[in-house]
Amino acid sequence: MTAAGYSVMGVTAVFVATLAVGAYGWRFSRTTSDFFVASRTVRPGLNASAIGGEYLSAASFLGVAGLVLAFGTEMLWYPVGWTAGYLVLLVLVAAPLRRSGAYTLPDFAESRLESRGVRRLSALLVVAIGWLYLMPQFQGAGLALASTTGTGSWLGGVLVATVVLVNVLFGGMRSITFVQAFQYWLKLTALLFPLLFMAAIWLGDGAVSPASVDVADVGGTGDSWVSPLAGGEHEVYTTYSIIMATFLGTMGLPHVVVRFYTNPDGAAARRTTLLVLALLGLFYLLPPVYGGLGRLYAPDLVASGRAESVVLELPSRMLAGTAGELLSALTTAGAFAAFLSTSSGLTVAVAGVISQDVMGRRFGGVRAFQAGAVVAVLVPLGLSLLTEGVGVAQAVGLAFAFAASTLCPLLVLGIWWRRLTDVGAIAGMLVGGGCAGGAVLATLLGVGPEGWGGALLAQPAAWTVPLSFLTMVGVSLATPRRVPRHAARTMVRLHTPESVQLDRGNAPR
Amino acid sequence: MSESAPRRVRVTSPRTSAARAQRVPAAREIDAQTRLGEVYMSSLIRSQLRLALLALAALVVFVGGIPLVFWLAPDLSDIEVLAVPLPWLLLAFAVYPFLLLVGWLYVRAAERNERAFTDVLDRT
Incomplete structure (x- = not known):
């Protein structure tokens, strides 16, 4: 069998397994609450795997190794920032x-x-960020x-969109939780297992440091591969801006929130997040090693501009024959597990918002959620097919x-901050x-100026984030009369442990 | 004179009922949004916020400080430990156990703050 044949089999197996695991969850999905938030009964262990998977x-999975191969150590800030x-x-x-x-962020x-x-x-x-994030998944x-298989470049996106849509339509969040938990462990295995073989080969070859070889850098700025600062003139600014964007941007991503x-409750939410930190830390140990080994065993990928495929190609380059x-x-x-799980999570999040804020008037409950899911998938799929070739990977x-x-x-x-007002938040x-x-x-x-500008x-985050915070605080202080009437009651709801009997006001429905 | 025994009189202290009437559960203070209730709430929120800021400070100093250190002393990049460059060792491996440690300490302390709050409310 050819290499492409094996890849087709692997991808098909992932699609089938995703639908099978999803179908296991379909049986449990009945109520609106099942579809939106899996009835809020997901235990920390399962939930952390699902969050990691999503x-x-x-x-x-692909990008970090490619960036490290092409640009070097500074690109490690992305996985570090995504975990931090x-x-x-x-x-x-x-x-x-x-x-x-609340069900969603707008709630x-x-x-x-x-x-x-x-x-x-x-x-x-939420919808804008969700679509900005879905497009590169479909294109990727x-x-x-x-x-890997030589098909048309539109096919992968359409296949992923179809499988995601089937699972979300029939099982909602319940189904997706099982699928994503399964996909975290699949992704970890898919990187770890080949790496064991490749590390053995690397040790056998004398454990050469990836920093010791000279590879024609695409950056071409004479930037040192081992330097943890981003290349170019404004390396300190750029590095800190990446740190700001990733450290603070994570909480604003719709599928994360x-x-x-x-x-089930606030304490469980904390423990789940701690488990997620452990799972992400474990996973992110692996892709940079692919980048480092790629520098030794597949340096030509940089020159040909295909650094992103290093994870896909490195095993067959280092191991001869069928094993590789x-x-x-x-x-x-x-x-493909990565494409599927992230797209599923984003689809559920965006569908939840669309169905509540746009469709809620016309139909309610599960029907609205399903209609929202169709819109949530088809729009970015269409955009990704239209904008093929534009640098959406940066998106x-x-x-x-x-x-x-x-x-x-x-x-x-x-x-x-109790004194935040609606006008301040909007501004x-x-x-x-x-x-x-x-x-x-x-x-x-590509219309930006040269130099500092x-x-x-x-990398705008280093100045836009403080600006946004300052505007919210300043405008809120200028409009003290618009502090919400029940702000104190809401603070009680947000911060007190559930075991205490207190008046928490009306939770959003 | 009749030798009847003195009538039994029930002895009560007027203080007890008065004292009991003054004890209002802290939960009701919070519900009624009295000034005392505000104190309970703001002490909880402030202790949790202080804890969060402490964890963020650890993150900013130890992880956010890495670019600054390497910018001020670029020669550090040339150090290698077991064929692995130092910046690589820090950013690809060492940073993750550190993040997990900070998170673990935070969760423990946050749950302790909440237990203290619950105890105060239960005691009253």
């Missing part, structure tokens, strides 16, 4: 967000600030399938900067979102 997207983002989420948001009792915004305007704006932002699936509502091809098929299967990084500048201040100030989200969004567009279209636009 969070580790194609950017983690969970620590920030744990200490600032996890338990209060669960205790808020939280409305119940905390008692304003329909904040709800509409945050719903808009197309590229991965095309490079929505999972917190599936915990089988291991490459395993990593290909893992990549994931920009989604973090955008989320950090809009939803992060809303969550942090909403939870910890902060508009200013932060406007600046970050404008910078994102300018960078994607370009650096500020390419």
